[in-house]
Amino acid sequence: MKEMNTFFLEIITPEKTFYRGRVESLDIPAIGGACTVLAGHQPMVFATEPGSIYIVENGKKREAFMSDGFIEVRPDETIVFSQAVEWPEEINERRAKEAKERAEEQLRRNRSAAEYRLNRMALQRAFARLRVKHHHNMTDE
Numbered sequence: 001m002k003e004m005n006t007f008f009l010e011i012i013t014p015e016k017t018f019y020r021g022r023v024e025s026l027d028i029p030a031i032g033g034a035c036t037v038l039a040g041h042q043p044m045v046f047a048t049e050p051g052s053i054y055i056v057e058n059g060k061k062r063e064a065f066m067s068d069g070f071i072e073v074r075p076d077e078t079i080v081f082s083q084a085v086e087w088p089e090e091i092n093e094r095r096a097k098e099a100k101e102r103a104e105e106q107l108r109r110n111r112s113a114a115e116y117r118l119n120r121m122a123l124q125r126a127f128a129r130l131r132v133k134h135h136h137n138m139t140d141e
Contacts, residue, residue, distance in 0.1 A: 007039040009055065011066075011080040018064075018085040019055065026078060027054040028071060029128075040075045048082065050125040052132050065091060065132040067125055084125075091133040100126035 009026055011019040026037040029051030053066045069082030103123035107116065 005039055007037070007041070007075070008077045009080070010078070011053075011082065011085055013082055013085055018082075021057060024056040024059070025054075026056075026080075027052075028080070029053070029066070030071075035071075037071075037073055037078050041073050041078070043075065044073050046071060048080070050121070050128040052128065052135075053080075053085070063088065063132055063135060065129045068121065086129070086132075088132050088135070091129050093130065093133050096126050096129040096133065100130065 006022040006024055009019060009021060009023045010017065024038070028035050028037065029049050031047045031049050034051075035046070048066065048069045048071055050065075050067050053064050055062050055064070065084070065086045065088070066080070066082050067084040069080060071081070072079045100123060103119050103126055106119040107123065111119070
C-alpha cells in the first residue's frame with residue numbers, strides 16, 4: 001500500500017487512546033449527516049453524534065460504536081475526541097438494553113426541553129451500541 005493513500009488517525013476518549021495508526025478511510029457520524037475522511041481531506045472541525053464508525057486499515061473495514069464528540073481533520077492527520085468508543089466485542093449488550101429502557105422511560109415523562117435532549121441523546125447512544133453489537137454478532141455467525 002502506498003503511504004500517500006493513508007493518513008494518521010487518532011481516536012481519544014477520556015479514559016484511553018482507542019485507536020492510533022495509519023488508515024485508508026474513516027466513516028463517521030457527523031451532526032447533519034455522515035462524513036467520509038480520506039487522505040488529503042480539506043481541513044475542518046465538526047461535531048459528531050452517536051453511531052457507527054468505520055475504519056479501513058490495510059483494506060480491512062472495522063466497525064465500532066462512537067458516542068458524541070468532535071473531530072479535527074487535516075490532509076495528513078485526523079483526531080477524534082469522543083466520550084466513548086467501543087469495539088463490538090467490548091459492548092455489554094445487557095447494559096446497553098438497560099440504558100435504552102431508562103432513556104425511553106425518561107422520555108415518556110414530561111420534562112424540560114434540556115432533560116428531553118439529554119434523554120434523547122442517551123437513547124441514541126443505546127440504540128447505536130445495540131446496532132453495532134447486533135451487526136457484529138450477525139457477521140460472526
